[in-house]
Each structure stands twice: as structure tokens, then as C-alpha cells.
Amino acid sequence: MAAGAGAPLRPGISVVVPALNEAANLAAAVARCQAAARRHFPDHEVIVVDDGSTDATGQIADRLATSDPRVRVVHHDRPRNLGYAYKAGVGLARFEHVLMFPGDNEGTDEQLDALMSRAGTADVVINYISNAEVRGWRRRLVSRSFVVVVNTLFGLSLRYYNGTALHRTALIRSVTIRTDSFAYQAEALVKLLRRGHSYVEVGTPIAPRAGGRTKAFRLRNAIDVGRALCRLVVDVRR
Known part of the structure; x- marks a missing residue:
């Protein structure tokens, strides 16, 4: 991932909020991120990435940005997928730390506090879900299988790979995703x-969704993830 141009990174945190058809959840997600950031950092911004939504997500994001200069919005003309949205947000980040918080507001205050309070204690602060039972059994099975496969392929022992993580902005930009x-x-x-970078894992609960449907459990996404893993095996073994 190429480093973004512009001024040097400032003390604080950039929170990237990808959102695809999350009109029912976006405003609450942004408010939650800002409240947590104020508790832990001298300054912050929230970068909403509207990933080609067809509901009112984009309009809601624009209203939030109009009322608060710490909220910035990126609009995609069509859905580009979660990884693309994340990379777009990281590329625009202006602060020393960055994390992703989902626009469905499935995360919790406890999760954000746990991650943000540990900023600077390791190169990466990795979150895992401590109450996976709030999700359906199919999604739990897929998530657990993915963890086992990735740990086995790459000799690691993480508890979870697909949650949010708090990164040093300069470091995550040095990675080609x-x-x-x-x-x-x-x-x-x-x-x-x-590469040998340090990490710490922290477990926290997630909240049940207030509305909408998850985007994770779709055939296209499963195929894309499978391709990504195959490519990653090749990249790592070069």
C-alpha cells in the first residue's frame, strides 16, 4: 500500500468506516467511533467510505460531514468490496494510528476502548470476538475454519483474522494488500x-446488528477470499 501524500501524520487516530447500504446503522457507528476517540486521543477523524450504496447511506454520511469537520466522506460509484474501501480510507488517513470500524455498528464501546487504550503498546493491536454465539452457527463455522486454515498455512497462532485491528498508519501503508x-x-x-512486527490480541464482545444484513456470508465473497489466500501463499513463499 503506497503512502498517502500530504502533511506528516499527526498525533491521534483515523477511524475508517466502510459502509454499504447501512443507512440504519451509520450515524450510530460514527458517533460511537468519535466518542471513543475523544476518550483516548488528542485528535481524530472518521473517514466514511460509502461503497456504492443504493440506500440513503451516502446522504447520511454527507450530512454528518457537513455538521462536523472531523468526518470525511469518500463515495464509490459502485461496490468495490470491503478491502478496497479499507485501503481507500487508510490512504487518506492524517493521523498516526488507524483502525477500521464497521458501518453496521456491530462493534461495541468496549471493543473500541480496548483497542484504542493499547495504541503504542505493539505494532498491531488485534481484536477477536469473545461472544461469537451472537452470530449464526454457519458464520461461526466459516470464521473458525478460516482461522485454522490461515494459522496452518502461515505458521501463526492468532485467534481471529477478519476483525478490526489498530495499526500504526505508516506501518500498514508499507504493506502491499x-x-x-x-x-x-x-x-x-x-x-x-x-516480518516480525509485534502484536497484542484483545478479546471483546460484539453487538447484534440493529438492521440490514451482513455482507460477509455471500458466495462471491467466499470465492474472493479463497483467491486471496492462494495469492497470499505465493506472495509469502517468494
Whole structure:
């Protein structure tokens, strides 16, 4: 991932909020991120990436940005997938730390506090879900299988790969994340940890969705993730 142009990174945190048809959840997600950032950092911004939504997500994001200069918005003309949205947000980040928070507001205050309070304690602060039972059994099975496969392929022992993680902005920008799929964070973590960068894991609960449907459990996403893993194996073994 190429470093963004512009002024040097400032003390604080950039929160990237990807959103695809999350009109029911976006405003609450942004408010939650800002409240947590104020508790832990001297300054912050929230970068909403409207990933080609067809509902009112884009309009809601624009209203939030109009009322608060710390909220910035990127609009995609069509859905580009979660990894693409994340990379777009990271490329625009203006602060020393960056994390992703989902526009569906499935995360919690406890999650954000746990991640943000540990900023600077390691190169990467990795979150895993401590109450996976709030998700359906199919999604739990897929998630667990993915963790086992990635750990086995790359000799790692993480508890979770597809959640949010708090990165040093300069460091995550040094990683080439090739996939645009839901496996973007797994690719980043594998490459960083195999370089020897430090990490800490923290478990927190997630909240049930208030509305809308998850985008993760779709055939296209499963195919994209499979391709990303195959490519990652090749990249790592070069």
C-alpha cells in the first residue's frame, strides 16, 4: 500500500468506516467511533467510505460531514468490496494510528476502548470476538475454519483474522494488500507478523446488528477470499 501524500501524520487516530447500504446503522457507528476517540486521543477523524450504496447511506454520511469537520466522506460509484474501501480510507488517513470500524455498528464501546487504550503498546493491536454465539452457527463455522486454515498455512497462532485491528498508519501503508475482499486484514496481518512486527490480541464482545444484513456470508465473497489466500501463499513463499 503506497503512502498517502500530504502533511506528516499527526498525533491521534483515523477511524475508517466502510459502509454499504447501512443507512440504519451509520450515524450510530460514527458517533460511537468519535466518542471513543475523544476518550483516548488528542485528535481524530472518521473517514466514511460509502461503497456504492443504493440506500440513503451516502446522504447520511454527507450530512454528518457537513455538521462536523472531523468526518470525511469518500463515495464509490459502485461496490468495490470491503478491502478496497479499507485501503481507500487508510490512504487518506492524517493521523498516526488507524483502525477500521464497521458501518453496521456491530462493534461495541468496549471493543473500541480496548483497542484504542493499547495504541503504542505493539505494532498491531488485534481484536477477536469473545461472544461469537451472537452470530449464526454457519458464520461461526466459516470464521473458525478460516482461522485454522490461515494459522496452518502461515505458521501463526492468532485467534481471529477478519476483525478490526489498530495499526500504526505508516506501518500498514508499507504493506502491499493485494486483495479487495474480506480477507484484506488477514493478508495484512500475515505479512506484518511474518516480518516480525509485534502484536497484542484483545478479546471483546460484539453487538447484534440493529438492521440490514451482513455482507460477509455471500458466495462471491467466499470465492474472493479463497483467491486471496492462494495469492497470499505465493506472495509469502517468494
